[in-house]
Amino acid sequence: MDDASLHDAAPDDAPDDAWLDAECRRLLGFGRRVVHPRGGAAWLDDDGAPDLGRPVHTWITSRTVHVHGIGALLGVDGAASTAAGALDGLRGVLRDPEHGGWFGEVGPDGEPDDTKSCYAHAFVMLAGSTAVVAGLPGADDVLAEATQVFEERFWDEDLGRVVDEWDRSWTTPAPYRGLNSTMHSLEAMLAVGDVTGDGVWHRRAARLAGLVLELAPSYDGRLPEHFGPDWSVDLELNRDRPDDPFKPYGATVGHGLEWSRLLLHLEATLGDAAPAGLLDTSRLLFDRAVADGWHADGAPGFVYTTDWEGRPVVRQRMHWVVAEGIAAAAALHRRTGEEDDARRYAEWWAYARDHLIDLERGSWHHELDAANRPQASVWPGKPDLYHAVQATLLPRLPLAPSLARAVAMSGGLRAPA
Template sequence: MTEAISADRQLSALRDLASRELSQGILPFWEAHAFAEDGSLRGGVSDDLDYLDDLPRHAVLAARILWTFSAAAEAVPADRERHLATARRALAQLTGPMWDPQAGGVFWSIDAQGAVIDDRKQIYAQAFTVYALACWARVTGDEDALERALWLAGTLDSEARDREYGGYVEARARDWTPTDRTALSELDPDVPKSMNTNLHVLEALTELLRASADLAAREALETLLRTTLDCIVVEAPFAHCALYFDEAWDRCSDGVSYGHDIETSWLLWDAWEALTAHGVDDADLEWRTREASLALAEAVRLHGVDGDGAVLYAGTADGPTDRDRHWWPQAEGVVGWLNAFQLGGRAEDRRAAIRAWDFIEQHVVDRAHGEWHARLDASNRPLAGGTGDLKMGPWKCPYHNARACLEVLRRIEP
């Protein structure tokens, strides 16, 4: 395990701010607003706290809430029972109306009454379900949840893993048969594979291995880590992750997602640490993972950060093309650069992590209504009007920002 960072004045201040934001900002917001009085998940919450109960309820959101409050219960013992109570609400949704009683796995979305809207088995949603169930099981000792997580991971292995070219496909139909409807969102193309889906399968297998020490999870994780390094991480003209692929990993786009790159930088190393803790000893794989982690963190720092410290949204090899500031890349920047500083000792990474948190404090945290603004324009003005601009919605969740706070607490010594 990478050693925690000895805290100086600036890092101690960062740790204190992250602790306060987690306990007084992010978690209380979701406790208050995520669920209706009957325990059902709300469809959405606007920036000014209007409830949007006509929106679909997505399994990804339920899984991310379950993971967040399970992890918080473990990290903050004084509030354990309170956080577990919120986690149980999310668990009830994920394993209740969102779970397919016929073929297993979770539906993509349901309506306010629990009726299925979209029954496809998007692998991204299944991965987050494994991730959340594994964390809940590890924290609470819930053997039924762990068994469900292991079953679902095994189903992904048998139905969505590409044994010829490696990695995992984007989607299956409800019965786990192939489907042409693979796009994760309206902004994504219908392609056989993406870095986003495979990144979060990697993340899920990492959590599952820690919860279970399962040999099949270890093999799948090690294989996917190698595939990610071989097929997804690109070295030229600077380190980044290619985004979309055909079945044989030929690239279908030339875009760069700075947020995904900095997130990948630390999730790669997190996967390696889980593997080595469970018996994997491979000096070459360790070296490759370390070098990719450091290269991705450096590349985002050099190519994907604006003058005010914001992590930009998207670009190409020629430079940024979308200068909006989405909430989640800012959170991932803090963790990614702290991880890079732990690995490489580069002062530039330490400064970048502190600067990223300073930007969050100054511009992203919503002091009026709580939580974080979903998206800012290039002048740091909050944007509204789209589903992606909600305080809570299909893509706006407590997972990135709460996890950033938890990682700060874990990585910086008190």
């Protein structure tokens, strides 16, 4: 069942398409000043002003190309130039002209870091894919280079998995392996396959999903995130700093939701060729994330992480987790028509409206404390539009193709007049 009407099933207070369209455009308006003077995307503060004392990050720059490239497809004024300015950062300051690939970041002094991460390169592939669909100058070259680097450096053909990190000169891989980079590699592979027409990327995405199909039932829906070089599970990593923004200890509730959605996109993309168990695993991950993470400590909102028995560890509420919950509920409802998913969808939009959406200063608060008050212990400022923008788009689109291609095929996804 892939055509279930979410808005027919959702409670009356669920946002309609016109509201989602307006919120998407409001978010993109917040990011209109994001282009850094050196190229790429700046870190934005709470008012949307560039914080030039922070590095230019490849992952933020790539997400900026992605969301503003989609904005260009939507006809948002200024979005194409914003996306092009960020893309120039991937063609310039963030690209390593000596060894190839992309730095993780370039500091305010112009000095790059010394690591090459799979996470960042996956987002460069996503950015290149969206930029090609949006017709941005130089997009074809960025996508071609990004896919080549990824194939040569990060894709492990024998295992059907990814290498997480290299040093700057591609001499030595780091011993760490991670599920976060795996997840975003799968996302990027779906987009690359859709844009290039090369089905090898979709088949690689299916191989990556095989790891989650194994892990989810083995750990009762709580996905281990961290692994050794032989892919042995490390359940104790970062126990001493559990609120790490990229490698937190324990089960990351938002990633359970994000994987739940991505498995459904993969299933829709591959059709009859999809691996068995994608829907069942999607449901397991979703239900576990909701049971463990939502309203887990007496207040509404999703906690950031739990331990391996489902007890909250980091109780801050991150905006991206709610956005992924909204998108996952919409995807499951589209796939199954289950009324409870539509109810959850409406409930989480109501939470976002009450606690996260900042109508005074713009965008969404990126982090709340356990009492749903804005704080900035993990995520200062408002540097990222990616999750929130996608939460306004995914409920209005089919599960396949991937986002930029789907928006282009929709003719701009205009809200009803």
